[in-house]
Amino acid sequence: TQLLEQSPQFLSIQEGENLTVYCNSSSVFSSLQWYRQEPGEGPVLLVTVVTGGEVKKLKRLTFQFGDARKDSSLHITAAQPGDTGLYLCAGVLAGTASKLTFGTGTRLQVTL
Amino acid sequence: DVKVTQSSRYLVKRTGEKVFLECVQDMDHENMFWYRQDPGLGLRLIYFSYDVKMKEKGDIPEGYSVSREKKERFSLILESASTNQTSMYLCASSLWANTEAFFGQGTRLTVV
Numbered sequence: 001t002q003l004l005e006q007s008p009q010f011l012s013i014q015e016g017e018n019l020t021v022y023c024n025s026s027s028v029f030s031s032l033q034w035y036r037q038e039p040g041e042g043p044v045l046l047v048t049v050v051t052g053g054e055v056k057k058l059k060r061l062t063f064q065f066g067d068a069r070k071d072s073s074l075h076i077t078a079a080q081p082g083d084t085g086l087y088l089c090a091g092v093l094a095g096t097a098s099k100l101t102f103g104t105g106t107r108l109q110v111t112l
Numbered sequence: 113d114v115k116v117t118q119s120s121r122y123l124v125k126r127t128g129e130k131v132f133l134e135c136v137q138d139m140d141h142e143n144m145f146w147y148r149q150d151p152g153l154g155l156r157l158i159y160f161s162y163d164v165k166m167k168e169k170g171d172i173p174e175g176y177s178v179s180r181e182k183k184e185r186f187s188l189i190l191e192s193a194s195t196n197q198t199s200m201y202l203c204a205s206s207l208w209a210n211t212e213a214f215f216g217q218g219t220r221l222t223v224v
Contacts, residue, residue, distance in 0.1 A: 002154065002156070003194075006154070031210040033213075035213075042116070042215025042216055043202075043215055088155065092146075093181075098168070098208075099168065100204075100213055101157060102147065104153060105154040
């Protein structure tokens with residue numbers, strides 16, 4: 001069992017649809033990050049959330065950190081083919097120094 | 113432009129061989145990480161280092177060791193490669209625990 005569980009594991013949608021990806025844990029994190037990875041590349045940071053209840057927006061992407069800092073969500077509005085990729089959440093457990101732990105990943109496919 | 117460089121994109125090794133994966137960063141980052149990536153499991157942390165000569169076990173350290181003799185270089189060692197170590201290996205670095213992690217392009221290792 002991994003510390004950060006993401007759901008769904010796979011998502012295939014059409015252009016223009018909305019979607020939400022979840023990142024859940026039973027542990028408290030000092031911060032959570034979201035990354036996107038494209039084939040043949042390493043993950044690239046999208047956003048970092050640090051305060052419980054925090055909401056951050058990046059164009060059509062909305063990120064939320066749970067009040068208890070145990071979970072996070074990523075909502076994409078009007079998905080586009082360019083959003084296709086592997087989405088990964090990652091966090092540092094509260095009280096630990098440097099250990100960055102990643103989630104299980106959500107593979108998103110957006111078709112025309 | 114920030115850079116994390118992994119020594120090989122593809123490697124094929126025989127069972128029982130000792131394997132070295134090298135990673136170099138040019139950003140003067142304190143933290144460096146080694147992950148392996150397998151479908152459906154996201155990125156799993158093998159080892160990390162928060163300072164020269166310092167290393168900490170991640171979630172799946174068995175069968176691996178690491179070396180950090182210089183700040184910019186973090187090496188992953190497979191003491192005796194086994195077929196279940198066939199995977200994509202990703203190196204990353206970050207300035208602090210909660211700051212952006214920058215990744216190399218990965219090494220796809222196949223053990224036959």
